[in-house]
Amino acid sequence: MTTESPTEQSSQADLPLVAHWIDGTQRPGRSGRTAPVYDPALGVVTKTVSLADRAEVDEAVASAAKAFPAWRDMSITKRQQIMFRFRELLNERKGDLAEILTSEHGKVLSDALGEITRGLEVVELATGFPHLIKGEFSQQVSTGVDVYSTKSPLGVVGIISPFNFPAMVPMWFFPIALAVGNTVVLKPSEKDPSSAMFLADLLREAGLPDGVFTVLHGDKEAVDGLLEHPDVKSISFVGSTPIAQYIYETAARHGKRVQALGGAKNHMLVLPDADLDLVADSAINAGFGSAGERCMAISVVVAVEPVADELIDKIRSRMAGLTIGDGRRSCDMGPLVTRQHRDKVASYIDVALEDGADVVVDGRGIEVDGDASGFWLGPTLIDRVPLTSRVYTEEIFGPVLSVVRVASYEEGVALINAGAFGNGTAIFTNDGGAARRFQNEIEVGMIGINVPIPVPVAYYSFGGFKDSIFGSSKAYGLQGFDFFTREKAITSRWLDPSHGGINLGFPQN
Known part of the structure; x- marks a missing residue:
């Protein structure tokens, strides 16, 4: 929760409040705690x-x-119709969501x-x-x-x-979780919470019953409440590595399935x-793109010499043509999400100078097409x-791009x-041949060959290796369906009138 002065608190009391979404309707919080957006x-x-x-948290989970x-017991046909309707509504109104x-x-x-388009792929x-x-x-x-299996939410x-x-x-x-019959409690970031409310309202309009999709806003108290609640069966998370590790360990300790996708430091090897x-x-x-606020952003260019100088000149010349400003105008890149985050990112430029790096283009103090x-x-x-x-x-x-120079493919x-x-x-x-060798030798979960942001399409799964993931379950694709269902194996015999009577042993033939 952000601490504000009495004057700021008074002025914020007059601002719109983003409420929770519980039982199919907006419900203002009763905790007395709020955060600025x-x-x-x-x-x-x-x-x-x-x-x-x-x-x-208890109220949301109970709903x-x-x-x-x-x-869970609604027919597959009806659940599928709701998902189709949600897809159509979202496609029709994606412009409104983009503005939010x-x-x-x-x-x-x-x-x-x-x-939104990449999210729609998973809906589809x-x-x-x-x-x-x-x-x-x-x-x-x-x-x-006979032996057969079923998949249940x-x-x-x-x-x-x-x-x-x-x-x-x-x-x-959530599209996969809902489709297979689960109910969902979504805790979005308190920094930009309104998109979740927009999606909740579209789901309601698509015919989703009340209580099946819940939006619960909050900070660490809400997160811990979900991680520890006995009626929450799984947790899906994307965020920084320290928090992903905390999410994974806490949720697993409370008996939950966990998808915990962490941070990244993505390299581009240039031969x-x-x-x-x-x-x-x-x-x-x-x-x-997205002001570098992507877990799939390229943050390090690894240039195999002798190409670094020429490549840096080309990158720098392109950077000079970028327009930075209000995303509602005709700009290439917008601001960072908060002042605190902007200041933290900018501090790395000072670190680079102190460590002897060469700051080729300094993004501080630039002219912008937007409010100062x-x-x-x-x-x-x-x-x-x-x-x-x-x-x-x-x-x-x-939006900080580093260049590291190496002498060979092997060194990179x-x-x-x-x-x-x-x-x-x-x-x-x-x-x-080099590309094929790279895909075999590199210890990274998602690989691009002449593709800079190799986010898999929806029918594959998203996730990395090492400190970029905790647990083994990736997001969406077939792994997503496996994560949100559990299998039952049923062994069945229907006796006919000619059965041979009591047999206490295992069937042998």
Whole structure:
């Protein structure tokens, strides 16, 4: 919770309040605690959001638990029709949702629309769920005995989503969870909570019964309440590595299934034969899109010499043409989400200078097409970053692109594999043999070959290696359906009049 002065508290009391969504309707919080929600491009508080206490967590989970039996028992056909209707409504109104995303996160409208489109891919996958939850059947495994399996929902499932993709990341999880018969409690980021409310209202309009989808706003108290609640059967989370580890350990200790996707430090390996114009364009797109607030952002360019100087010139010239400003205008990149986050990211530029790196382009103090009070930091390019510098070792999560020079392909691969993270990586080359070798040797979960942001399409699964994931379950795709269902194996015999009577042993034939 952010502490404000009495004057600020008084002025915020007059602002709109983002309430919880429980039993199919908005419900203001009763805890007495709220947090400010900023417009990052203006640097002002535009609304406040309720922060739940443990009693409100209990209320939200109880509502979802009450709705579960009827939703679980609803026919597959009816659940599928609701998912189709939700898909159509979201596609029709994605422009409205994009405006909400831009007003609270700051990303430009085109980027917001791209986020929604990637979320829609998972919604569309979920509409085909009947095929993906079919069981198996083996007839006559022993005389008169059949064995078959069914897939059943878990019950109430919890989703804890981050600020950087307030629409897409929840849609990585809840369409699948709902389609297969679970009820969902979503805890969105308190920094940009309104997207979750928009999605909840669309689900209601699509015909989702009350209580099946719940939005519970809050901070650590709400998170801990979900992690520890005995009626919450699973937790899905995307965020920084320290929090992902905490989520995983706490939820697992309380007997829950966990999907916990953590942070990243993604590298782009550039071989001397690569098309450097393509590389420069890709580095700009992958490094500075969404102001670098992506777990799949490229934050380190690993240049195999002798291409570094030429590549840096190409990147720098492209950076000079970028427009930074209010995402509702015709800009390339918007602000960072909060003043505190902007200041933290900017502090790494000082770290780079102290560590002897070469700051080629400094994003501080840039001219912007927006209000001077916005949370601005321009694209930043840093060359010759020491591998011991925090600029290299830590996830910055902002528009800071580092360049590291290596002498060979082997040195580049060894550098990437030595890192603590293993979320995403890319190689740029025109050598098919090198690309094939790279995909086999690299210890990273998502790999791009001449593709800078290798986020898998919905029918594959999203997730990395090492400190980028805790537990083994990835998001969406087939792994998502497995995560949100549990299998029952049934051994069945229907006796006919000619059965042979009592037999206390195992059937033998």
